[in-house]
Amino acid sequence: MPESLHELVNFAWDLAYDWRNLTFAETETAAYDIVDLLFRNDEYCHFRQTYWDIYDFCQIEGHCEDVLSNMQTNAFSIITQLSASLAAMKAKPWSDLAREQKGYVLNTMGKAVAQITVDLLGFSQLD
Numbered sequence: 001m002p003e004s005l006h007e008l009v010n011f012a013w014d015l016a017y018d019w020r021n022l023t024f025a026e027t028e029t030a031a032y033d034i035v036d037l038l039f040r041n042d043e044y045c046h047f048r049q050t051y052w053d054i055y056d057f058c059q060i061e062g063h064c065e066d067v068l069s070n071m072q073t074n075a076f077s078i079i080t081q082l083s084a085s086l087a088a089m090k091a092k093p094w095s096d097l098a099r100e101q102k103g104y105v106l107n108t109m110g111k112a113v114a115q116i117t118v119d120l121l122g123f124s125q126l127d
Contacts, residue, residue, distance in 0.1 A: 004033040054121065067120050074119035081112035081119075 006070065011030035014022050028032050071078065088108040 004037055008033050008037075054117065057121065066122055070120050070122045077119050078116055081115045085109045085112040 007029055011022075011026055011033075014026065080108045085108060091105075092101070094102070
């Protein structure tokens with residue numbers, strides 16, 4: 001993935017500042033990189049499946065109608081999760097982080113998003 005991201009950054013720079021010299025091959029590579037990144041991320045993180053699971057959950061009668069109430073009830077938890085995510089992101093510039101540190105930041109953010117979803121939708125632990 002780092003190679004694809006590097007290619008996309010170069011493509012974006014060329015598109016913004018030197019678009020007349022872009023080649024078909026560069027554009028084709030960028031398009032494939034975008035598609036690969038989207039589907040590889042979905043393959044590992046299951047974003048689409050998670051969205052549809054939440055959507056299906058909300059379609060069940062009575063679920064998700066209490067989002068605003070849940071937001072009010074769980075405001076402290078939501079703020080704490082957002083603060084933890086922002087703190088993890090602001091600690092150091094992304095480029096200065098070691099691989100393990102990047103993993104920690106992404107793990108922290110993933111947990112925060114999951115907890116915010118739980119707090120807003122009112123999921124409860126399965127017994």
